[in-house]
Amino acid sequence: MIQLTDIEKVYRTKTIETVALNRVNLQIERGEFVSIMGPSGCGKSTLLNIMGLLDEPTGGYVAIDGQPVKTHSDSKLAKLRNEKIGFVFQSYHLIHDLSVVDNVELPLLYRNVSASDRRKRALEALEKVGLSARTKHFPNQLSGGQRQRVAIARALAGNPEIILADEPTGNLDSVMGEEIMDILLRLNQEEGTTIVMVTHDENMALKTNRLIRFFDGQQVADSMVIEAQI
Amino acid sequence: MLKNYIKIAWAVLQRRKFFTFISLFGISFTLMVLMVVTSLYDHAFGPQMPERESDKLLFVNNMREQFKEGYTNSSPPSYYFLNRFVRPLKTPENVSINSIFMPVNSYVNNKKLTLDQKHTDAAFWDILEFNFVEGRPFSAQEVNNASRVAVINQNTRKNYFGDKEAIGQTIEVDQVKYKVVGVVEDVPVLRLHSYADVWVPITLKSQDFKRTGLKGTYFATIKAKKASDVPKIKDEFASMMLQVNKNSKPEGVQEVFSFADDIFGTFARSLMGGGKTDKSGLLYGILAFAAFLFMLLPTINLVNINISRIMERSSEIGVRKAFGASSATIIGQFIVENIFLTLLGGMLGFLISAGVLEMINDSGILAYVNLGLNLRVFAWGLLLCLIFGLVSGVYPAFKMSRLNAVEALKGGSK
Structure with missing residues (x-):
């Protein structure tokens, strides 16, 4: 589904060159729940951004459903992100000036979907994350866990094939973190949504199917979780 | 989508009231002056009683x-x-x-x-x-x-x-x-x-x-x-x-x-010195340039305010890009928002203009003038608002649309 081939990401300034990713090769299959772990600054988030077509690698190429995206225009990349990918960020990144339901509608704004259909799908997504009672609230009226659930509903609203979650529980206490993890697991198991999650939390990572470890921009381990537990 | 943009624009206006006041004041004051000038122009040179068929009339006055x-x-x-x-x-x-x-x-x-x-x-x-x-x-x-x-x-x-x-x-x-x-x-x-x-x-x-x-x-x-x-x-x-x-x-x-000139031509020729050629084009050019200069300062001011306002919203830009907005869509959004803001300022400008024109009428400075905001002046005002909105919105919108999505997300607030 997502194929990364010889991915390199190098940040260059006048005096220094920092290698964030070094020849990463990775294949994510449909229906997988993959967690990516590693110390801070090892390139996990950079990798997720490249997978999500938010950032360009300096070397190698990304292919979605077998199609390389290197030569895609800005609008074609935007369309791919809109239709295939949903994002969940550590710091939620909700739009403060919009209500919960308006936030959730966001991916559908960039599709040819009627206002009533948009609203219906946003409400369905909110129901899936248990926030039907908060549709008209604004983000600053919600707790951290509720905000992250709104962010997940937003990612779901567009019915994407893959969700990329960058430390989705990183800002939450353990109880709320568990709640969010349960939602993601349910999505993966019941609806078959492919999920790639960056996390620092070993316990969360062990609940997924596959665990990839990174160190200094390189992939140092890639194993099924049962193997990893042994 | 438009409703969503306008909701955002309205919320942004309410967020920083001082900036909003400066923006709206700049727009409405500029437009007020331009509207008063446009109304005077229309009154002096437009098809008004008794020179209604002004496109058929020529005057010899020199x-x-x-x-x-x-x-x-x-x-x-x-x-x-x-x-x-x-x-x-x-x-x-x-x-x-x-x-x-x-x-x-x-x-x-x-x-x-x-x-x-x-x-x-x-x-x-x-x-x-x-x-x-x-x-x-x-x-x-x-x-x-x-x-x-x-x-x-x-x-x-x-x-x-x-x-x-x-x-x-x-x-x-x-x-x-x-x-x-x-x-x-x-x-x-x-x-x-x-x-x-x-x-x-x-x-x-x-x-x-x-x-x-x-x-x-x-x-x-x-x-x-x-x-x-x-x-x-x-x-x-x-x-x-x-x-x-x-x-x-x-x-x-x-x-x-x-010379036999139309009403604007007679004015242009007497103002610009009598030459052999029609001076209307030159005077129109000078007036347009003066209007441009007059609008330039508030536009630059608005561009700066817009950039700082939009910078605060880099996280939003990042999120929108992540969920499928292309750079062109982002430009469109900010232009719509800016036109909404300038139309608001324009409406204020219309109200202030109506008051100022009434004051000029009552003052008796110009005998029997009855300046008003008729449909022609309204259309001119609307056009000026749109130009104002576009000019002051395009550059900031273009600048922000170029923002890398990842950088935009990093710059955002939580």
């Missing part, structure tokens, strides 16, 4: 003599010139000769009244579309007979007769008695070729008819059969002037110049 010694001398043309050379032109539908307006004294109930008087022929009333509130214009026969009849404006009627009817009554101007035959709505002083308080037959100044010089105190108002005839009339006028230069120029004069 005669310039260039002497062999190099100096020039200008004044309105003479009756002789207009009657001998302009009236016989073949292309126009009609030509009127009328005097410039002159201040005259009148006494009503022992109170001195200074009125502006204009001598006209009967064609004047055919060419121009005055609104008669009472009576009628004076006829060709009354002009031929040099009858002492007058058409007065509403203000003069009020001064003389209060609210009573004026037809058949007598007014005394410069110790001459005239019978009032008609009352017309007040004509603003900006309409120099039509304006007066009292109009009387031109034949009452028949002593002027005998003078054969080219300079005098008269105007000609020319009406074309159709607007497309205007260039032909100008050509015929220019040919006629060649003949005048050849056969009829006064002694000592090297060349004489006179």
